[in-house]
Amino acid sequence: MSLLQLKGLTKFFGGLQAVSELTFDVQPGEILGLIGPNGAGKTTAFNLIAGFISPSTGEIFFQGESIGGMKAYAVTRKGIARTFQIVKPFKKLSVLENVTLAAFLKFPARREAEQAASRILAKVGLSAKSQSLAGDLTLSEQKRLEIARALATEPKLLLLDEPMGGLNPTEIDQASKLVKTICQEGITIIWVEHVLKAIMNVSDRVVVINYGKKIAEGTPEEVVENPEVITAYLGAKKK
Amino acid sequence: MKKLILAGLIILLLAAPWIIAKPFFVHLMIMVLMWTVLGASWNLLGGFTGQVSFGHATFLGAGAYTMMILYLKCGLDPWYGILIGGLVAALIALPIGYICFRLRGPYFALSTLAVAEIIRLVALNWESLTAGPVGLLITTLPKVSFGGQAINWESKTPFFYIAVVITLAALWATAVISRSRLGAYLLAVREDIDSAEAVGINTVQVRVAAFSLSAFFAGLAGGFYAMYLRYIDPDAVFSIALSVEMVFIAVVGGLTTVAGPLIGAIFLVTLGETFRERFLVGHLIFYGFFMMLSIRYMPEGIWGKVRNWFTKSPNTGN
Numbered sequence: 001m002s003l004l005q006l007k008g009l010t011k012f013f014g015g016l017q018a019v020s021e022l023t024f025d026v027q028p029g030e031i032l033g034l035i036g037p038n039g040a041g042k043t044t045a046f047n048l049i050a051g052f053i054s055p056s057t058g059e060i061f062f063q064g065e066s067i068g069g070m071k072a073y074a075v076t077r078k079g080i081a082r083t084f085q086i087v088k089p090f091k092k093l094s095v096l097e098n099v100t101l102a103a104f105l106k107f108p109a110r111r112e113a114e115q116a117a118s119r120i121l122a123k124v125g126l127s128a129k130s131q132s133l134a135g136d137l138t139l140s141e142q143k144r145l146e147i148a149r150a151l152a153t154e155p156k157l158l159l160l161d162e163p164m165g166g167l168n169p170t171e172i173d174q175a176s177k178l179v180k181t182i183c184q185e186g187i188t189i190i191w192v193e194h195v196l197k198a199i200m201n202v203s204d205r206v207v208v209i210n211y212g213k214k215i216a217e218g219t220p221e222e223v224v225e226n227p228e229v230i231t232a233y234l235g236a237k238k239k
Numbered sequence: 240m241k242k243l244i245l246a247g248l249i250i251l252l253l254a255a256p257w258i259i260a261k262p263f264f265v266h267l268m269i270m271v272l273m274w275t276v277l278g279a280s281w282n283l284l285g286g287f288t289g290q291v292s293f294g295h296a297t298f299l300g301a302g303a304y305t306m307m308i309l310y311l312k313c314g315l316d317p318w319y320g321i322l323i324g325g326l327v328a329a330l331i332a333l334p335i336g337y338i339c340f341r342l343r344g345p346y347f348a349l350s351t352l353a354v355a356e357i358i359r360l361v362a363l364n365w366e367s368l369t370a371g372p373v374g375l376l377i378t379t380l381p382k383v384s385f386g387g388q389a390i391n392w393e394s395k396t397p398f399f400y401i402a403v404v405i406t407l408a409a410l411w412a413t414a415v416i417s418r419s420r421l422g423a424y425l426l427a428v429r430e431d432i433d434s435a436e437a438v439g440i441n442t443v444q445v446r447v448a449a450f451s452l453s454a455f456f457a458g459l460a461g462g463f464y465a466m467y468l469r470y471i472d473p474d475a476v477f478s479i480a481l482s483v484e485m486v487f488i489a490v491v492g493g494l495t496t497v498a499g500p501l502i503g504a505i506f507l508v509t510l511g512e513t514f515r516e517r518f519l520v521g522h523l524i525f526y527g528f529f530m531m532l533s534i535r536y537m538p539e540g541i542w543g544k545v546r547n548w549f550t551k552s553p554n555t556g557n
Contacts, residue, residue, distance in 0.1 A: 051436075071436070072437060073440055074441075076436070076439035077439045081438075084437070088433055088437075089430075090426065090431055091430060092430060093426060097423070100423065101435075101440075110418065110423075149437075152438070
Protein backbone atom coordinates (compact mmCIF):
# COMPACT_ATOMS: atom_id res chain seq x y z
CA MET A 1 0.00 0.00 0.00
CA SER A 2 1.18 3.52 -0.70
CA LEU A 3 2.30 5.56 2.27
CA LEU A 4 0.88 8.78 0.88
CA GLN A 5 -1.70 9.29 -1.84
CA LEU A 6 -2.73 12.60 -3.34
CA LYS A 7 -5.99 12.48 -5.27
CA GLY A 8 -7.00 15.46 -7.37
CA LEU A 9 -5.49 17.85 -4.85
CA THR A 10 -6.41 21.44 -5.73
CA LYS A 11 -5.81 24.77 -4.03
CA PHE A 12 -7.11 28.13 -5.14
CA PHE A 13 -5.74 31.41 -3.86
CA GLY A 14 -8.50 33.71 -5.04
CA GLY A 15 -8.61 33.13 -8.79
CA LEU A 16 -5.16 31.55 -8.93
CA GLN A 17 -4.95 27.79 -9.09
CA ALA A 18 -1.70 27.23 -7.17
CA VAL A 19 -2.09 23.46 -7.17
CA SER A 20 -4.37 21.84 -9.68
CA GLU A 21 -5.66 18.25 -9.75
CA LEU A 22 -2.40 16.95 -8.35
CA THR A 23 -2.39 13.16 -8.13
CA PHE A 24 0.52 10.92 -7.20
CA ASP A 25 1.47 8.14 -4.79
CA VAL A 26 4.47 7.79 -2.54
CA GLN A 27 5.71 4.29 -1.72
CA PRO A 28 7.20 3.43 1.66
CA GLY A 29 10.99 3.73 1.75
CA GLU A 30 11.47 5.80 -1.39
CA ILE A 31 12.93 9.21 -1.99
CA LEU A 32 10.59 11.18 -4.20
CA GLY A 33 11.87 14.37 -5.76
CA LEU A 34 9.32 17.09 -6.43
CA ILE A 35 10.62 19.58 -8.95
CA GLY A 36 9.35 22.35 -11.14
CA PRO A 37 10.14 25.93 -12.15
CA ASN A 38 9.70 28.79 -9.67
CA GLY A 39 6.07 29.32 -8.71
CA ALA A 40 5.05 25.85 -9.90
CA GLY A 41 3.24 25.12 -6.63
CA LYS A 42 5.77 22.86 -4.92
CA THR A 43 5.73 24.64 -1.59
CA THR A 44 1.95 24.95 -1.74
CA ALA A 45 1.75 21.19 -2.22
CA PHE A 46 3.94 20.76 0.87
CA ASN A 47 1.83 23.15 2.88
CA LEU A 48 -1.25 21.17 1.88
CA ILE A 49 0.22 17.82 2.87
CA ALA A 50 1.64 19.18 6.15
CA GLY A 51 -1.67 20.77 7.11
CA PHE A 52 -0.53 24.40 7.01
CA ILE A 53 -3.31 25.17 4.53
CA SER A 54 -6.40 23.14 3.69
CA PRO A 55 -7.14 21.92 0.18
CA SER A 56 -9.92 23.56 -1.86
CA THR A 57 -10.83 20.16 -3.31
CA GLY A 58 -9.21 16.76 -3.55
CA GLU A 59 -7.95 14.37 -0.95
CA ILE A 60 -4.78 13.36 0.86
CA PHE A 61 -4.43 9.87 2.31
CA PHE A 62 -1.65 8.96 4.70
CA GLN A 63 -1.47 5.23 5.50
CA GLY A 64 -4.99 4.94 4.13
CA GLU A 65 -6.38 7.66 6.37
CA SER A 66 -7.71 10.94 4.98
CA ILE A 67 -5.67 13.82 6.41
CA GLY A 68 -6.73 16.65 4.09
CA GLY A 69 -7.64 19.73 6.14
CA MET A 70 -6.18 18.37 9.36
CA LYS A 71 -4.26 20.90 11.48
CA ALA A 72 -0.48 21.00 11.13
CA TYR A 73 0.30 19.72 14.62
CA ALA A 74 -2.12 16.81 14.15
CA VAL A 75 -0.47 15.87 10.85
CA THR A 76 2.92 15.88 12.60
CA ARG A 77 1.53 13.60 15.29
CA LYS A 78 0.36 11.19 12.55
CA GLY A 79 3.98 10.91 11.42
CA ILE A 80 4.62 13.56 8.76
CA ALA A 81 7.38 16.03 9.57
CA ARG A 82 8.48 18.96 7.44
CA THR A 83 11.26 21.50 7.10
CA PHE A 84 10.79 25.05 5.88
CA GLN A 85 12.31 26.50 2.72
CA ILE A 86 13.08 29.68 4.63
CA VAL A 87 14.51 28.27 7.86
CA LYS A 88 12.49 28.92 11.00
CA PRO A 89 14.62 27.86 13.97
CA PHE A 90 13.67 28.83 17.53
CA LYS A 91 16.37 31.50 17.32
CA LYS A 92 16.84 32.40 20.97
CA LEU A 93 16.99 28.79 22.14
CA SER A 94 20.04 26.55 21.99
CA VAL A 95 20.42 23.99 19.24
CA LEU A 96 19.86 21.19 21.74
CA GLU A 97 16.74 22.91 23.10
CA ASN A 98 15.40 23.27 19.54
CA VAL A 99 15.60 19.56 18.91
CA THR A 100 14.54 18.60 22.45
CA LEU A 101 11.32 20.56 21.93
CA ALA A 102 10.51 18.38 18.97
CA ALA A 103 11.55 15.20 20.81
CA PHE A 104 9.07 16.00 23.59
CA LEU A 105 6.40 14.71 21.24
CA LYS A 106 7.65 11.14 21.72
CA PHE A 107 9.46 11.53 25.06
CA PRO A 108 7.47 13.57 27.61
CA ALA A 109 10.31 13.48 30.19
CA ARG A 110 13.00 16.12 29.65
CA ARG A 111 15.97 13.84 30.22
CA GLU A 112 14.86 11.27 27.64
CA ALA A 113 13.89 13.99 25.19
CA GLU A 114 17.36 15.52 25.56
CA GLN A 115 19.04 12.16 25.04
CA ALA A 116 17.01 11.56 21.87
CA ALA A 117 17.87 15.10 20.71
CA SER A 118 21.59 14.50 21.28
CA ARG A 119 21.50 11.31 19.22
CA ILE A 120 19.84 13.14 16.34
CA LEU A 121 22.28 16.06 16.54
CA ALA A 122 25.14 13.57 16.27
CA LYS A 123 23.50 12.09 13.19
CA VAL A 124 23.23 15.42 11.38
CA GLY A 125 26.69 16.51 12.55
CA LEU A 126 25.67 19.32 14.90
CA SER A 127 26.85 17.84 18.21
CA ALA A 128 29.62 20.42 18.55
CA LYS A 129 27.07 23.22 18.24
CA SER A 130 24.49 21.86 20.65
CA GLN A 131 24.94 24.71 23.15
CA SER A 132 25.02 27.51 20.55
CA LEU A 133 21.97 29.65 19.96
CA ALA A 134 20.12 28.49 16.88
CA GLY A 135 20.11 32.06 15.57
CA ASP A 136 23.94 32.10 15.54
CA LEU A 137 24.34 29.12 13.18
CA THR A 138 25.35 29.39 9.54
CA LEU A 139 22.68 28.76 6.91
CA SER A 140 24.00 25.28 6.21
CA GLU A 141 23.85 24.45 9.93
CA GLN A 142 20.36 25.92 10.24
CA LYS A 143 19.21 23.74 7.35
CA ARG A 144 20.58 20.69 9.18
CA LEU A 145 18.94 21.86 12.38
CA GLU A 146 15.60 21.98 10.54
CA ILE A 147 16.13 18.37 9.48
CA ALA A 148 17.18 17.37 13.01
CA ARG A 149 14.08 18.97 14.47
CA ALA A 150 11.85 17.20 11.97
CA LEU A 151 13.56 13.86 12.68
CA ALA A 152 13.04 14.30 16.42
CA THR A 153 9.28 13.91 15.95
CA GLU A 154 10.09 10.38 14.65
CA PRO A 155 8.26 10.75 11.35
CA LYS A 156 7.41 8.05 8.83
CA LEU A 157 7.35 10.62 6.07
CA LEU A 158 9.71 13.56 5.88
CA LEU A 159 8.98 16.59 3.70
CA LEU A 160 12.15 18.51 2.87
CA ASP A 161 11.60 21.93 1.34
CA GLU A 162 14.81 22.91 -0.47
CA PRO A 163 17.27 21.57 2.10
CA MET A 164 20.12 22.61 -0.22
CA GLY A 165 19.00 26.09 -1.22
CA GLY A 166 21.88 28.51 -0.75
CA LEU A 167 24.50 25.86 0.08
CA ASN A 168 27.94 25.52 -1.55
CA PRO A 169 28.94 22.35 -3.49
CA THR A 170 30.67 20.67 -0.50
CA GLU A 171 27.68 21.32 1.71
CA ILE A 172 25.39 19.97 -1.01
CA ASP A 173 27.35 16.71 -1.08
CA GLN A 174 27.07 16.42 2.71
CA ALA A 175 23.34 17.12 2.56
CA SER A 176 22.86 14.48 -0.17
CA LYS A 177 24.57 11.90 2.02
CA LEU A 178 22.41 12.89 4.95
CA VAL A 179 19.22 12.49 2.93
CA LYS A 180 20.36 9.01 1.82
CA THR A 181 21.21 8.01 5.39
CA ILE A 182 17.82 9.12 6.64
CA CYS A 183 16.11 7.10 3.93
CA GLN A 184 18.16 4.00 4.78
CA GLU A 185 16.78 4.22 8.30
CA GLY A 186 13.32 3.61 6.91
CA ILE A 187 11.99 7.14 6.62
CA THR A 188 10.24 7.96 3.37
CA ILE A 189 11.18 11.32 1.90
CA ILE A 190 9.52 13.82 -0.41
CA TRP A 191 11.94 16.43 -1.43
CA VAL A 192 11.52 19.77 -3.17
CA GLU A 193 14.74 21.04 -4.66
CA HIS A 194 16.18 23.42 -7.22
CA VAL A 195 19.61 21.81 -7.20
CA LEU A 196 18.75 19.37 -10.00
CA LYS A 197 22.04 17.50 -9.98
CA ALA A 198 21.54 16.53 -6.36
CA ILE A 199 17.94 15.52 -6.81
CA MET A 200 18.74 13.42 -9.89
CA ASN A 201 21.49 11.58 -7.98
CA VAL A 202 19.55 10.88 -4.85
CA SER A 203 15.88 10.44 -5.83
CA ASP A 204 14.31 7.11 -6.68
CA ARG A 205 11.50 8.81 -8.52
CA VAL A 206 10.72 12.36 -9.59
CA VAL A 207 7.42 14.20 -10.02
CA VAL A 208 7.57 17.37 -12.12
CA ILE A 209 4.94 20.06 -11.73
CA ASN A 210 4.37 23.30 -13.60
CA TYR A 211 1.58 25.84 -13.05
CA GLY A 212 0.29 23.58 -10.29
CA LYS A 213 -0.19 20.61 -12.62
CA LYS A 214 1.79 17.40 -12.79
CA ILE A 215 3.54 17.28 -16.16
CA ALA A 216 5.76 14.24 -15.70
CA GLU A 217 6.53 11.40 -13.33
CA GLY A 218 9.16 8.67 -13.41
CA THR A 219 12.77 7.84 -12.70
CA PRO A 220 15.20 10.76 -12.91
CA GLU A 221 16.53 9.43 -16.25
CA GLU A 222 13.05 9.23 -17.78
CA VAL A 223 12.05 12.65 -16.58
CA VAL A 224 15.03 14.57 -17.97
CA GLU A 225 14.30 13.11 -21.41
CA ASN A 226 10.66 14.19 -21.25
CA PRO A 227 10.02 16.95 -23.84
CA GLU A 228 7.38 18.64 -21.67
CA VAL A 229 9.84 18.95 -18.80
CA ILE A 230 12.49 20.44 -21.08
CA THR A 231 9.93 22.93 -22.39
CA ALA A 232 8.88 23.88 -18.85
CA TYR A 233 12.44 24.61 -17.81
CA LEU A 234 13.97 25.99 -21.00
CA GLY A 235 10.99 27.12 -23.06
CA ALA A 236 9.77 25.71 -26.40
CA LYS A 237 12.12 25.33 -29.36
CA LYS A 238 11.70 27.88 -32.11
CA LYS A 239 10.38 26.41 -35.29
CA MET B 240 24.17 25.64 47.92
CA LYS B 241 21.42 27.26 45.85
CA LYS B 242 18.79 25.55 47.97
CA LEU B 243 20.47 26.78 51.16
CA ILE B 244 20.46 30.39 49.96
CA LEU B 245 16.83 30.01 48.92
CA ALA B 246 15.84 28.58 52.33
CA GLY B 247 17.73 31.40 54.06
CA LEU B 248 15.93 34.02 52.01
CA ILE B 249 12.54 32.48 52.75
CA ILE B 250 13.26 32.40 56.50
CA LEU B 251 14.42 36.02 56.34
CA LEU B 252 11.20 36.89 54.50
CA LEU B 253 9.07 35.12 57.12
CA ALA B 254 10.86 36.94 59.93
CA ALA B 255 10.72 40.34 58.25
CA PRO B 256 7.58 41.68 60.03
CA TRP B 257 9.34 41.11 63.35
CA ILE B 258 12.65 42.56 62.27
CA ILE B 259 11.08 45.81 61.06
CA ALA B 260 7.71 46.11 62.80
CA LYS B 261 6.63 49.43 61.20
CA PRO B 262 3.13 49.13 59.66
CA PHE B 263 4.20 51.00 56.53
CA PHE B 264 7.03 48.57 55.96
CA VAL B 265 4.73 45.58 56.36
CA HIS B 266 2.23 47.22 54.01
CA LEU B 267 5.01 47.83 51.51
CA MET B 268 6.09 44.20 51.64
CA ILE B 269 2.51 43.04 51.17
CA MET B 270 2.16 45.22 48.07
CA VAL B 271 5.53 44.02 46.75
CA LEU B 272 4.46 40.39 47.19
CA MET B 273 1.06 40.96 45.60
CA TRP B 274 2.64 42.67 42.61
CA THR B 275 5.19 39.87 42.40
CA VAL B 276 2.30 37.45 41.88
CA LEU B 277 0.77 39.74 39.24
CA GLY B 278 4.15 40.15 37.54
CA ALA B 279 4.69 36.38 37.61
CA SER B 280 1.23 35.90 36.16
CA TRP B 281 1.97 38.27 33.30
CA ASN B 282 5.43 36.74 32.84
CA LEU B 283 3.95 33.29 32.19
CA LEU B 284 2.02 34.67 29.25
CA GLY B 285 4.09 37.64 28.11
CA GLY B 286 7.54 36.29 28.97
CA PHE B 287 7.45 32.57 28.34
CA THR B 288 4.74 32.48 25.69
CA GLY B 289 5.50 35.88 24.12
CA GLN B 290 1.82 36.80 23.98
CA VAL B 291 1.36 40.37 25.15
CA SER B 292 -1.79 41.01 27.17
CA PHE B 293 -2.90 44.52 28.04
CA GLY B 294 -5.98 43.24 29.81
CA HIS B 295 -4.73 41.27 32.77
CA ALA B 296 -6.71 43.45 35.17
CA THR B 297 -9.69 41.39 33.97
CA PHE B 298 -8.41 38.43 35.96
CA LEU B 299 -7.34 40.47 38.95
CA GLY B 300 -10.86 41.92 39.01
CA ALA B 301 -12.50 38.55 38.48
CA GLY B 302 -10.63 37.14 41.47
CA ALA B 303 -11.40 40.18 43.61
CA TYR B 304 -15.13 40.17 42.82
CA THR B 305 -15.43 36.40 43.20
CA MET B 306 -13.91 36.51 46.67
CA MET B 307 -16.02 39.53 47.72
CA ILE B 308 -19.33 38.24 46.36
CA LEU B 309 -18.82 34.76 47.83
CA TYR B 310 -18.05 36.27 51.22
CA LEU B 311 -20.78 38.90 51.27
CA LYS B 312 -23.57 36.83 49.69
CA CYS B 313 -22.72 33.25 50.68
CA GLY B 314 -20.59 33.81 53.77
CA LEU B 315 -17.73 31.77 52.31
CA ASP B 316 -14.43 32.38 54.12
CA PRO B 317 -12.09 34.67 52.17
CA TRP B 318 -9.24 32.14 51.94
CA TYR B 319 -11.49 29.73 50.06
CA GLY B 320 -12.78 32.76 48.16
CA ILE B 321 -9.25 33.65 47.05
CA LEU B 322 -8.69 30.14 45.71
CA ILE B 323 -12.06 30.06 43.96
CA GLY B 324 -11.30 33.56 42.65
CA GLY B 325 -8.21 32.14 40.97
CA LEU B 326 -10.22 29.28 39.48
CA VAL B 327 -12.95 31.62 38.21
CA ALA B 328 -10.30 33.81 36.57
CA ALA B 329 -8.75 30.72 34.95
CA LEU B 330 -12.19 29.65 33.66
CA ILE B 331 -12.98 33.10 32.26
CA ALA B 332 -9.63 33.02 30.46
CA LEU B 333 -10.60 29.88 28.49
CA PRO B 334 -13.26 31.39 26.18
CA ILE B 335 -11.34 34.68 25.94
CA GLY B 336 -8.22 32.71 24.97
CA TYR B 337 -9.95 30.56 22.37
CA ILE B 338 -11.38 33.68 20.72
CA CYS B 339 -8.41 36.05 21.02
CA PHE B 340 -5.68 33.54 20.12
CA ARG B 341 -7.05 33.32 16.61
CA LEU B 342 -5.25 36.64 16.32
CA ARG B 343 -1.49 36.93 16.29
CA GLY B 344 0.92 39.46 17.74
CA PRO B 345 -0.31 43.03 18.15
CA TYR B 346 -3.88 42.06 17.24
CA PHE B 347 -4.02 39.70 20.19
CA ALA B 348 -2.70 42.45 22.48
CA LEU B 349 -5.38 44.85 21.25
CA SER B 350 -8.13 42.27 21.68
CA THR B 351 -7.15 41.72 25.34
CA LEU B 352 -7.41 45.47 25.87
CA ALA B 353 -10.89 45.43 24.35
CA VAL B 354 -12.01 42.45 26.45
CA ALA B 355 -10.75 44.12 29.63
CA GLU B 356 -12.79 47.23 28.88
CA ILE B 357 -15.90 45.16 28.13
CA ILE B 358 -15.54 43.32 31.44
CA ARG B 359 -14.99 46.57 33.32
CA LEU B 360 -18.18 48.01 31.83
CA VAL B 361 -20.11 44.85 32.66
CA ALA B 362 -18.92 45.07 36.27
CA LEU B 363 -19.89 48.73 36.35
CA ASN B 364 -23.42 48.08 35.09
CA TRP B 365 -24.37 44.70 36.55
CA GLU B 366 -25.48 46.35 39.75
CA SER B 367 -27.41 43.41 41.22
CA LEU B 368 -24.19 41.42 41.36
CA THR B 369 -21.40 43.96 41.77
CA ALA B 370 -23.24 46.99 43.23
CA GLY B 371 -21.86 48.91 40.22
CA PRO B 372 -19.82 52.04 40.91
CA VAL B 373 -20.78 51.95 44.61
CA GLY B 374 -18.44 49.01 45.06
CA LEU B 375 -18.37 46.25 47.63
CA LEU B 376 -17.19 46.63 51.18
CA ILE B 377 -16.25 44.11 53.86
CA THR B 378 -16.73 45.50 57.36
CA THR B 379 -15.49 42.55 59.37
CA LEU B 380 -13.44 39.54 58.48
CA PRO B 381 -14.35 36.17 60.03
CA LYS B 382 -12.89 35.33 63.43
CA VAL B 383 -10.20 32.68 63.24
CA SER B 384 -7.49 31.55 65.53
CA PHE B 385 -4.10 30.19 64.64
CA GLY B 386 -2.17 28.11 67.20
CA GLY B 387 -4.66 28.99 69.93
CA GLN B 388 -4.35 32.72 69.29
CA ALA B 389 -7.09 34.83 67.73
CA ILE B 390 -5.88 36.47 64.54
CA ASN B 391 -6.01 40.23 64.63
CA TRP B 392 -7.21 41.40 61.21
CA GLU B 393 -6.52 45.01 62.16
CA SER B 394 -2.81 44.24 62.10
CA LYS B 395 -1.18 43.79 58.70
CA THR B 396 0.93 40.81 59.71
CA PRO B 397 -1.63 38.06 58.94
CA PHE B 398 -2.09 39.49 55.44
CA PHE B 399 1.64 39.43 55.00
CA TYR B 400 1.76 35.68 55.58
CA ILE B 401 -1.14 35.02 53.22
CA ALA B 402 0.72 37.07 50.60
CA VAL B 403 3.90 35.07 51.23
CA VAL B 404 2.06 31.80 50.61
CA ILE B 405 0.52 33.01 47.35
CA THR B 406 3.81 34.49 46.14
CA LEU B 407 5.82 31.36 46.87
CA ALA B 408 3.16 29.31 45.08
CA ALA B 409 3.36 31.55 42.01
CA LEU B 410 7.17 31.54 41.86
CA TRP B 411 7.36 27.81 42.52
CA ALA B 412 4.84 27.18 39.74
CA THR B 413 6.91 29.34 37.38
CA ALA B 414 10.04 27.35 38.26
CA VAL B 415 8.30 24.01 37.73
CA ILE B 416 6.70 25.10 34.46
CA SER B 417 9.96 26.50 33.10
CA ARG B 418 11.58 23.07 33.41
CA SER B 419 8.61 21.09 32.14
CA ARG B 420 7.49 20.13 28.68
CA LEU B 421 4.77 22.78 28.87
CA GLY B 422 7.42 25.42 29.59
CA ALA B 423 9.41 24.33 26.55
CA TYR B 424 6.26 24.47 24.41
CA LEU B 425 5.54 27.99 25.66
CA LEU B 426 9.02 29.07 24.52
CA ALA B 427 8.44 27.39 21.15
CA VAL B 428 5.24 29.39 20.69
CA ARG B 429 7.10 32.58 21.62
CA GLU B 430 9.88 31.86 19.12
CA ASP B 431 7.94 30.73 16.05
CA ILE B 432 4.35 29.56 15.83
CA ASP B 433 4.75 27.81 12.45
CA SER B 434 7.76 25.83 13.64
CA ALA B 435 5.95 24.97 16.86
CA GLU B 436 3.04 23.55 14.84
CA ALA B 437 5.50 21.69 12.64
CA VAL B 438 6.94 19.80 15.62
CA GLY B 439 3.48 18.71 16.70
CA ILE B 440 2.54 21.41 19.21
CA ASN B 441 -1.11 22.41 19.31
CA THR B 442 -0.27 26.07 19.63
CA VAL B 443 -3.80 27.29 20.32
CA GLN B 444 -4.17 24.80 23.18
CA VAL B 445 -0.74 25.68 24.60
CA ARG B 446 -1.46 29.41 24.45
CA VAL B 447 -4.84 28.96 26.08
CA ALA B 448 -3.25 26.83 28.82
CA ALA B 449 -0.66 29.55 29.48
CA PHE B 450 -3.36 32.21 29.45
CA SER B 451 -5.52 30.28 31.89
CA LEU B 452 -2.64 29.52 34.27
CA SER B 453 -1.58 33.12 34.11
CA ALA B 454 -5.16 34.20 34.84
CA PHE B 455 -5.29 31.82 37.82
CA PHE B 456 -2.43 33.60 39.56
CA ALA B 457 -3.79 37.05 38.68
CA GLY B 458 -7.10 35.89 40.16
CA LEU B 459 -5.42 34.74 43.38
CA ALA B 460 -3.71 38.11 43.68
CA GLY B 461 -7.04 39.82 43.00
CA GLY B 462 -8.84 37.86 45.69
CA PHE B 463 -6.08 38.69 48.11
CA TYR B 464 -6.18 42.36 47.10
CA ALA B 465 -9.91 42.53 47.87
CA MET B 466 -9.46 40.84 51.23
CA TYR B 467 -6.60 43.14 52.15
CA LEU B 468 -8.21 46.42 51.11
CA ARG B 469 -11.74 45.24 52.07
CA TYR B 470 -13.21 47.53 49.45
CA ILE B 471 -13.36 47.20 45.67
CA ASP B 472 -15.13 48.95 42.84
CA PRO B 473 -14.81 48.35 39.09
CA ASP B 474 -12.30 51.15 38.56
CA ALA B 475 -10.14 49.94 41.42
CA VAL B 476 -9.70 46.39 40.09
CA PHE B 477 -10.47 46.51 36.36
CA SER B 478 -8.56 49.62 35.34
CA ILE B 479 -6.14 49.59 32.45
CA ALA B 480 -3.49 51.15 34.71
CA LEU B 481 -3.35 47.88 36.66
CA SER B 482 -2.87 45.85 33.49
CA VAL B 483 -0.07 48.16 32.43
CA GLU B 484 1.65 48.02 35.83
CA MET B 485 1.83 44.23 35.55
CA VAL B 486 3.60 44.62 32.21
CA PHE B 487 6.06 47.10 33.71
CA ILE B 488 6.92 44.87 36.65
CA ALA B 489 7.42 41.79 34.51
CA VAL B 490 9.52 43.60 31.90
CA VAL B 491 11.67 45.65 34.28
CA GLY B 492 12.27 42.60 36.49
CA GLY B 493 13.17 40.32 33.63
CA LEU B 494 10.97 38.28 31.30
CA THR B 495 11.20 34.50 31.16
CA THR B 496 12.93 34.33 34.55
CA VAL B 497 11.55 32.94 37.79
CA ALA B 498 12.77 35.69 40.14
CA GLY B 499 12.32 38.57 37.70
CA PRO B 500 8.81 39.58 38.82
CA LEU B 501 9.97 39.67 42.46
CA ILE B 502 12.90 41.93 41.59
CA GLY B 503 10.70 44.12 39.40
CA ALA B 504 8.10 44.42 42.16
CA ILE B 505 10.67 45.22 44.86
CA PHE B 506 12.11 47.92 42.66
CA LEU B 507 9.00 49.54 41.22
CA VAL B 508 6.47 49.05 44.02
CA THR B 509 8.85 50.44 46.63
CA LEU B 510 9.33 53.53 44.51
CA GLY B 511 5.65 53.75 43.68
CA GLU B 512 4.35 53.33 47.22
CA THR B 513 6.89 55.81 48.55
CA PHE B 514 5.69 58.48 46.17
CA ARG B 515 2.00 57.57 46.34
CA GLU B 516 1.53 59.78 49.41
CA ARG B 517 2.51 62.84 47.42
CA PHE B 518 0.90 62.22 44.05
CA LEU B 519 -1.93 59.77 43.64
CA VAL B 520 -0.89 58.23 40.34
CA GLY B 521 2.56 59.79 40.26
CA HIS B 522 4.12 56.36 40.56
CA LEU B 523 3.07 55.58 37.00
CA ILE B 524 5.44 58.31 35.79
CA PHE B 525 8.31 56.47 37.49
CA TYR B 526 7.12 53.12 36.19
CA GLY B 527 7.07 54.49 32.67
CA PHE B 528 10.49 56.06 33.11
CA PHE B 529 12.06 52.82 34.33
CA MET B 530 10.29 50.86 31.63
CA MET B 531 11.95 53.09 29.03
CA LEU B 532 15.35 52.77 30.68
CA SER B 533 14.95 49.04 30.90
CA ILE B 534 13.90 48.59 27.27
CA ARG B 535 16.77 50.81 26.08
CA TYR B 536 19.60 49.54 28.27
CA MET B 537 18.62 46.09 29.48
CA PRO B 538 15.82 44.48 27.53
CA GLU B 539 16.45 41.27 29.48
CA GLY B 540 15.39 43.11 32.68
CA ILE B 541 17.21 43.61 35.96
CA TRP B 542 17.27 39.95 36.93
CA GLY B 543 18.07 38.83 33.40
CA LYS B 544 21.08 41.18 33.43
CA VAL B 545 22.29 39.99 36.83
CA ARG B 546 21.92 36.38 35.79
CA ASN B 547 23.89 36.98 32.60
CA TRP B 548 26.83 38.14 34.68
CA PHE B 549 26.97 34.77 36.39
CA THR B 550 26.25 32.43 33.50
CA LYS B 551 27.14 32.56 29.88
CA SER B 552 24.73 29.76 29.09
CA PRO B 553 22.36 30.55 26.22
CA ASN B 554 19.60 28.57 27.86
CA THR B 555 16.66 30.81 28.68
CA GLY B 556 14.59 28.01 30.13
CA ASN B 557 15.39 28.53 33.81
